[in-house]
Amino acid sequence: MIQYPFFSLPPKCHQAIPSVPRKLLKDQYELLSTDLGQGTYGKVKLAINRANNKKCAIKIISKSYINQYNAKQHIDNEINYLQCCKHKNIVEFIETFEDKENVYIVLEYCQNGTLYEMIKKKKVFSEDEAFSYFYQIAQAIQYLHEKDIVHRDIKSDNVLLQNNTVKLCDFNWSIYLPNGGKAKPCICGTTEYMPPEVVKKQKHDKGVDVWALGILLHYMLHGELLFKAKNKEELHEKICNKHLIKLNDNLSSECKQLLLQMLAHSKRINIQQVLNSEWVIKMLTNKNISHPLELTPIKNRSSAYELTRFSVISESTCFSSSKFTTKSYDIESPFKQSNNCVKQAPQPQQPLKVKSTALDQKITAFRVEKRQIE
Numbered sequence: 001m002i003q004y005p006f007f008s009l010p011p012k013c014h015q016a017i018p019s020v021p022r023k024l025l026k027d028q029y030e031l032l033s034t035d036l037g038q039g040t041y042g043k044v045k046l047a048i049n050r051a052n053n054k055k056c057a058i059k060i061i062s063k064s065y066i067n068q069y070n071a072k073q074h075i076d077n078e079i080n081y082l083q084c085c086k087h088k089n090i091v092e093f094i095e096t097f098e099d100k101e102n103v104y105i106v107l108e109y110c111q112n113g114t115l116y117e118m119i120k121k122k123k124v125f126s127e128d129e130a131f132s133y134f135y136q137i138a139q140a141i142q143y144l145h146e147k148d149i150v151h152r153d154i155k156s157d158n159v160l161l162q163n164n165t166v167k168l169c170d171f172n173w174s175i176y177l178p179n180g181g182k183a184k185p186c187i188c189g190t191t192e193y194m195p196p197e198v199v200k201k202q203k204h205d206k207g208v209d210v211w212a213l214g215i216l217l218h219y220m221l222h223g224e225l226l227f228k229a230k231n232k233e234e235l236h237e238k239i240c241n242k243h244l245i246k247l248n249d250n251l252s253s254e255c256k257q258l259l260l261q262m263l264a265h266s267k268r269i270n271i272q273q274v275l276n277s278e279w280v281i282k283m284l285t286n287k288n289i290s291h292p293l294e295l296t297p298i299k300n301r302s303s304a305y306e307l308t309r310f311s312v313i314s315e316s317t318c319f320s321s322s323k324f325t326t327k328s329y330d331i332e333s334p335f336k337q338s339n340n341c342v343k344q345a346p347q348p349q350q351p352l353k354v355k356s357t358a359l360d361q362k363i364t365a366f367r368v369e370k371r372q373i374e
Helices: 063-068 072-084 115-122 127-146 207-222 232-239 253-262 271-275 278-286
Strands: 029-038 043-049 054-062 093-098 102-108 159-162 165-168 292-300 307-313 330-332 352-355 367-369
Touching (some): 029 054, 063 072, 063 102, 072 093, 072 102, 115 207, 127 165, 127 207, 127 278, 207 271, 253 271, 253 278
Antiparallel strands (some): 029 043, 043 054, 054 102, 292 307, 292 352, 307 330
């Protein structure tokens, strides 16, 4: 058998395939293949800001869609309200621009998904776990209501997560209601979170956000939405039925009371009362941090009744100086005045000392003062 000498072939010359440069939006933003979600009026894509190499989220809204569904007002709402809102628990607005085909809204990127995804994964939250999300969302709503902005679409899908911080987003349905005004009757938001007054096409106010927050708290504590049905007609009927609110027996009495107050058809509490509720105070009290807090009742006279304001005092490292500007909010005092006989309520000898993580947030439900704690 004849053996032929073996000669190895010379290596092939691999020519580098020239990479096609990706198109940059506004010569700055590079869209990646990752889809972050689908909003009411557009899709949300992950992008990189080549000016600083930071990731961001870009909401892309087709102009043809805007014209087809007459959605310009909704888009303008989202842009206007995001521009004027600067809060730790509201998604940060970066900028907006447009081209011939689309409108682009650039927002901060929240890498941990949505609260909806968290609930689906975890199923049921403990009261302590639910409170961590609830309290931050409530503070965002309080901030909006102080600016007379009503979100009108509070739901788990619109709560983004970034580490341990929640970020409220999607202001398509938001409205400005100054001086305690009411919005004209309209169907707005997401059906499962709509209060009875919206379902009945009545005028509505800031209470719609409190109701939706109550539905969201119920969702976290029970693992399922309070109202479910096969069709909208049945769902609307259930929402308007006062007797269909069922709560888990394992919940604390304070939590049950708050849920019923937030889901009341009439005389619903406002967001400040939510933040000053017994359940919130209890949950703040039960939190363990290294810096003790004091809740100090401060009496305030009124012709009708006496108000008590709670002042939170802490040496929290959350603040860099002794000048604090966050507000205090009034709650009704247990010492009410009678029209016939006005008596001054005795002040507590010493403030109540509690431990809390309330000051992990830059804006709390209480006024914060710096005081040396012995």
